Amino acid sequence: xxxxxxxxxxxxxxxxxxxxxxxxxxxxxxxxxxxxxxxxxxxxxxxxxxxxxxxxxxxxxxxxxxxxxxxxxxxxxxxxxxxxxxxxxxxxxxxxxxxxxxxxxxxxxxxxxxxxxxxxxxxxxxxxxxxxxxxxxxxxxxxxxxxxxxxxxxxxxxxxxxxxxxxxxxxxxxxxxxxxxxxxxxxxxxxxxxxxxxxxxxxxxxxxxxxxxxxxxxxxxxxxxxxxxxxxxxxxxxxxxxxxxxxxxxxxxxxxxxxxxxxxxxxxxxxxxxxxxxxxxxxxxxxxxxxxxxxxxxxxxxxxxxxxxxxxxxxxxxxxxxxxxxxxxxxxxxxxxxxxxxxxxxxxxxxxxxxxxxxxxxxxxxxxxxxxxxxxxxxxxxxxxxxxxxxxxxxxxxxxxxxxxxxxxxxxxxxxxxxxxxxxxxxxxxxxxxxxxxxxxxxxxxxxxxxxxxxxxxxxxxx
Amino acid sequence: xxxxxxxxxxxxxxxxxxxxxxxxxxxxxxxxxxxxxxxxxxxxxxxxxxxxxxxxxxxxxxxxxxxxxxxxxxxxxxxxxxxxxxxxxxxxxxxxxxxxxxxxxxxxxxxxxxxxxxxxxxxxxxxxxxxxxxxxxxxxxxxxxxxxxxxxxxxxxxxxxxxxxxxxxxxxxxxxxxxxxxxxxxxxxxxxxxxxxxxxxxxxxxxxxxxxxxxxxxxxxxxxxxxxxxxxxxxxxxxxxxxxxxxxxxxxxxxxxxxxxxxxxxxxxxxxxxxxxxxxxxxxxxxxxxxxxxxxxxxxxxxxxxxxxxxxxxxxxxxxxxxxxxxxxxxxxxx
Numbered sequence: 001x002x003x004x005x006x007x008x009x010x011x012x013x014x015x016x017x018x019x020x021x022x023x024x025x026x027x028x029x030x031x032x033x034x035x036x037x038x039x040x041x042x043x044x045x046x047x048x049x050x051x052x053x054x055x056x057x058x059x060x061x062x063x064x065x066x067x068x069x070x071x072x073x074x075x076x077x078x079x080x081x082x083x084x085x086x087x088x089x090x091x092x093x094x095x096x097x098x099x100x101x102x103x104x105x106x107x108x109x110x111x112x113x114x115x116x117x118x119x120x121x122x123x124x125x126x127x128x129x130x131x132x133x134x135x136x137x138x139x140x141x142x143x144x145x146x147x148x149x150x151x152x153x154x155x156x157x158x159x160x161x162x163x164x165x166x167x168x169x170x171x172x173x174x175x176x177x178x179x180x181x182x183x184x185x186x187x188x189x190x191x192x193x194x195x196x197x198x199x200x201x202x203x204x205x206x207x208x209x210x211x212x213x214x215x216x217x218x219x220x221x222x223x224x225x226x227x228x229x230x231x232x233x234x235x236x237x238x239x240x241x242x243x244x245x246x247x248x249x250x251x252x253x254x255x256x257x258x259x260x261x262x263x264x265x266x267x268x269x270x271x272x273x274x275x276x277x278x279x280x281x282x283x284x285x286x287x288x289x290x291x292x293x294x295x296x297x298x299x300x301x302x303x304x305x306x307x308x309x310x311x312x313x314x315x316x317x318x319x320x321x322x323x324x325x326x327x328x329x330x331x332x333x334x335x336x337x338x339x340x341x342x343x344x345x346x347x348x349x350x351x352x353x354x355x356x357x358x359x360x361x362x363x364x365x366x367x368x369x370x371x372x373x374x375x376x377x378x379x380x381x382x383x384x385x386x387x388x389x390x391x392x393x394x395x396x397x398x399x400x401x402x403x404x405x406x407x408x409x410x411x412x413x414x415x416x417x418x419x420x421x422x423x424x425x426x427x428x429x430x431x432x433x434x435x436x437x438x439x440x441x442x443x444x445x446x447x448x449x450x451x452x453x454x455x456x457x458x459x460x461x462x463x
Numbered sequence: 464x465x466x467x468x469x470x471x472x473x474x475x476x477x478x479x480x481x482x483x484x485x486x487x488x489x490x491x492x493x494x495x496x497x498x499x500x501x502x503x504x505x506x507x508x509x510x511x512x513x514x515x516x517x518x519x520x521x522x523x524x525x526x527x528x529x530x531x532x533x534x535x536x537x538x539x540x541x542x543x544x545x546x547x548x549x550x551x552x553x554x555x556x557x558x559x560x561x562x563x564x565x566x567x568x569x570x571x572x573x574x575x576x577x578x579x580x581x582x583x584x585x586x587x588x589x590x591x592x593x594x595x596x597x598x599x600x601x602x603x604x605x606x607x608x609x610x611x612x613x614x615x616x617x618x619x620x621x622x623x624x625x626x627x628x629x630x631x632x633x634x635x636x637x638x639x640x641x642x643x644x645x646x647x648x649x650x651x652x653x654x655x656x657x658x659x660x661x662x663x664x665x666x667x668x669x670x671x672x673x674x675x676x677x678x679x680x681x682x683x684x685x686x687x688x689x690x691x692x693x694x695x696x697x698x699x700x701x702x703x704x705x706x707x708x709x710x711x712x713x714x715x716x717x718x719x720x721x722x723x724x725x726x727x728x729x730x731x732x733x734x735x736x737x738x739x740x741x742x743x744x745x746x747x748x749x750x751x752x753x754x755x756x757x758x759x760x761x762x763x764x765x766x767x768x769x770x771x772x773x774x775x776x777x778x779x780x781x782x783x784x785x786x787x788x789x790x791x792x793x794x795x796x797x798x
Contacts, residue, residue, distance in 0.1 A: 063567055067520075067564050067568075068564060070520055072560070073527075075560070078530055078552060080541075081544070085541075085543070085611065088542045089542035091538075092539075093761075096534040097762050100534075100770075102531075103524065103527050104770060104773040108524050108773075115516075115517030115784050116517070116784055119788070120788075167538070167759075169762065170762060402612075407616075408549055408550065412553045419557055423582075426564075426568060430567075430572060
């Protein structure tokens with residue numbers, strides 16, 4: 001490999017590493033912010049203390065996750081320039097304004113109201129505090145809206161033209177850029193994924209305490225809420241994901257070919273490859289287990305519909321199927337398990353045994369982190385599936401990289417790996433420790449935790 | 464010199480505004496981080512941390528607006544500056560990681576509080592030094608070929624960039640001390656006053672050194688400072704600086720608690736105005752003008768609509784948040 005090739009690989013590794021790590025936190029905080037708003041709203045409406053206990057329990061976890069999301073997110077806003085400067089120069093006039101809107105309409109909103117949400121219980125009225133919580137929740141959603149619009153534009157670019165400097169510039173209205181073809185699907189699929197991730201994490205914590213014999217009203221309440229969410233949303237996610245896939249087939253067929261493990265053209269019905277070992281060099285799937293015609297039935301709703309394979313594309317234009325084939329199966333497999341958990345919880349609920357069936361609790365506990373894994377797997381599928389393009393069909397990843405020598409990119413990658421694993425490892429450990437303790441009746445206000453350790457401050461924090 | 468008052472100029476002013484907001488608002492957060500080891504372990508450090516805990520995240524967001532705005536309005540500048548300052552910028556980001564998580568982690572893990580306090584301080588120092596070095600490296604000039612950075616990844620390092628790094632370290636520390644004089648009471652307040660008394664002369668020396676060195680860098684700074692219209696700012700500047708410094712000094716010695724902070728802000732305003740003279744009308748001094756780097760009008764206009772609507776709103780609710788946490792912070796959080 002030449003130095004430039006090495007630098008490219010290192011820059012890609014760095015982006016993949018920093019964005020995957022970052023993505024874990026917002027996929028939790030988007031759902032958790034909404035969950036907190038629901039809990040606080042229910043407490044204000046019903047006056048039942050277990051909702052307040054749960055709010056105070058989860059807001060501490062939210063604060064830690066949010067801090068890690070913020071600091072890893074700032075890194076992302078600079079990664080575009082440090083490592084992908086050609087992309088920034090060329091695509092800046094199109095994606096830059098969308099990201100600026102994200103800062104203006106989302107980041108400031110979240111950050112501005114977070115202080116009141118975390119530290120303001122004793123300083124503002126209940127209504128205003130609830131308003132602050134709502135603003136934080138809305139901010140996380142608006143943030144997802146803009147950044148997914150940017151990502152979707154890179155997947156399915158439209159509404160642009162190129163100028164004399166080779167820059168992508170808006171051709172006319174901004175609406176086709178923002179609402180590009182894959183955006184609505186990606187937005188719905190990703191936001192639901194964030195809600196599901198949070199539901200599974202909350203459900204996992206609830207299941208843990210149920211298994212430990214702590215079936216307090218608070219634990220029951222959060223487990224029940226989480227299982228409702230899983231039962232209702234996981235099947236919806238399957239349908240949304242299917243629609244997203246059909247949209248991808250229309251706009252990025254190569255990605256679907258790689259997901260399906262289709263190298264050959266199938267003029268009269270393509271099989272569904274359940275498992276196998278894709279080999280990009282030989283352009284074949286070893287040890288494939290296939291169901292004839294099923295892929296055509298799923299993707300075209302016709303068992304005999306023709307589907308093209310990766311061999312129909314020049315080798316330089318093919319995404320690496322060996323990664324996408326598996327990341328896609330991990331995502332779908334976990335999604336099916338989530339649906340199974342949701343159904344099981346419904347049966348248990350009907351039988352009046354929601355808090356008693358230990359094997360269901362064990363499954364819920366095992367699936368506690370499943371949302372995070374599925375989100376990352378889905379992200380890998382869509383991002384690696386876009387390769388070898390950074391802007392699909394328009395700008396190759398290899399042509400978008402910064403002119404930084406390999407030692408520079410490698411050195412910073414090592415620094416990111418070491419620091420992220422230690423710092424975010426510690427943060428995740430703190431979150432797990434908070435989760436290991438059950439929510440208590442009269443759960444203390446975050447204001448009253450060590451931050452303001454004196455007992456009189458805790459009492460003033462009430463109400 | 465006539466100025467075409469066009470969209471690009473407006474955007475240059477918006478970016479300058481975002482950078483100014485960042486420097487002022489995260490400046491005192493970082494300054495408190497820099498001074499952190501000099502406060503006694505326990506209640507004094509808790510109070511210093513609590514003085515900024517509810518607002519640091521919003522303050523830091525101005526950095527994202529500065530970076531994101533630069534990419535959107537001046538993509539060529541973003542694409543040249545970030546690779547040119549690769550190492551200091553990555554160091555800054557990693558410093559901000561440590562600084563940011565320490566706000567939560569030090570309360571979550573009392574057993575390792577000393578460790579997270581050290582991370583808070585070291586992160587603040589690294590981020591500040593990196594920002595100062597970035598400024599110095601930009602002023603001394605970056606090598607460009609075509610539409611890309613053409614230098615190496617150590618070009619930023621020079622005696623001048625180290626000088627600007629040290630100057631910013633002192634300046635943020637003074638701003639942080641000023642904030643603590645205003646927002647705290649008791650021992651931490653008295654300590655902050657003591658630190659400010661040492662830091663104010665140090666900042667003046669540092670700013671003087673940077674100002675003396677700048678006109679002799681390989682740029683057009685000499686012209687910009689000593690030829691109209693820059694001259695009209697250059698001539699009264701020493702008087703303004705001297706006045707702010709004198710008032711800050713009196714404020715530190717006694718008087719109302721908010722005075723040291725606001726007069727230090729006056730000093731920041733003077734130095735930032737000086738920097739504006741040095742840069743104008745370039746976005747990369749001596750190399751790329753704001754018009755050369757500008758995104759097309761359609762991009763700038765689209766964002767301008769959002770900025771015109773959102774920035775006043777942001778300032779309003781940020782102001783509200785500061786109002787909620789007004790007054791002195793006690794050792795257990797805001798009263």
